[in-house]
Amino acid sequence: AQSVAQPEDQVNVAEGNPLTVKCTYSVSGNPYLFWYVQYPNRGLQFLLKYITGDNLVKGSYGFEAEFNKSQTSFHLKKPSALVSDSALYFCAVRESLGGSSNTGKLIFGQGTTLQVKP
Amino acid sequence: EPEVTQTPSHQVTQMGQEVILRCVPISNHLYFYWYRQILGQKVEFLVSFYNNEISEKSEIFDDQFSVERPDGSNFTLKIRSTKLEDSAMYFCASSIARQGGGNEQYFGPGTRLTVT
Numbered sequence: 001a002q003s004v005a006q007p008e009d010q011v012n013v014a015e016g017n018p019l020t021v022k023c024t025y026s027v028s029g030n031p032y033l034f035w036y037v038q039y040p041n042r043g044l045q046f047l048l049k050y051i052t053g054d055n056l057v058k059g060s061y062g063f064e065a066e067f068n069k070s071q072t073s074f075h076l077k078k079p080s081a082l083v084s085d086s087a088l089y090f091c092a093v094r095e096s097l098g099g100s101s102n103t104g105k106l107i108f109g110q111g112t113t114l115q116v117k118p
Numbered sequence: 119e120p121e122v123t124q125t126p127s128h129q130v131t132q133m134g135q136e137v138i139l140r141c142v143p144i145s146n147h148l149y150f151y152w153y154r155q156i157l158g159q160k161v162e163f164l165v166s167f168y169n170n171e172i173s174e175k176s177e178i179f180d181d182q183f184s185v186e187r188p189d190g191s192n193f194t195l196k197i198r199s200t201k202l203e204d205s206a207m208y209f210c211a212s213s214i215a216r217q218g219g220g221n222e223q224y225f226g227p228g229t230r231l232t233v234t
Binding site for chain 1: 161166174220227
């Protein structure tokens with residue numbers, strides 16, 4: 001069964017410092033991996049994805065994520081955090097075509113609240 | 119920039135009543151989804167829909183739930199007889215192609231359903 005784990009309920013970081021939000025996954029086939037961000041009273045906004053190719057993917061608002069197949073991880077990173085980055089972050093996974101499910105179902109982690117303090 | 123929209127933003131209903139949650143996906147998208155998030159829990163997949171039929175549904179999506187694309191623009195989720203445990207935030211999403219192509223889903227702002 002597919003699953004995603006975000007081991008930290010909350011991450012606190014000072015503005016200007018680098019941030020990391022952790023995500024590990026489990027799928028039977030090759031993974032497609034996604035990060036979404038949710039601001040209060042808003043829907044989930046797409047940040048970035050890993051499909052294939054370069055393990056370091058860059059996304060919106062200066063975020064990037066590193067795919068590590070051996071550690072089954074896809075941690076979200078940003079070199080210099082902003083107060084406006086404070087939000088709820090979700091990691092999600094789906095199997096690529098050829099797995100038992102190819103209908104686009106995303107499996108989400110439980111979310112990590114990022115708090116950036118001035 | 120095109121967005122997925124959902125109405126209403128908040129729906130309060132009594133147990134046993136029917137509710138219809140409405141979504142307008144992005145206009146050139148072909149795949150549609152409903153997810154829900156019970157307060158404090160994970161976002162959970164409910165159903166995917168393509169070419170006017172359900173592609174996949176989760177075990178949550180029982181006979182009390184149905185989806186429809188009645189007019190080529192709206193995508194609705196109906197809960198026939200609501201239960202207290204249906205209280206959640208319901209998200210609609212759409213994508214331009216199946217995720218097998220690696221395309222991301224775009225989510226609406228959600229409808230908060232409160233069943234009393």
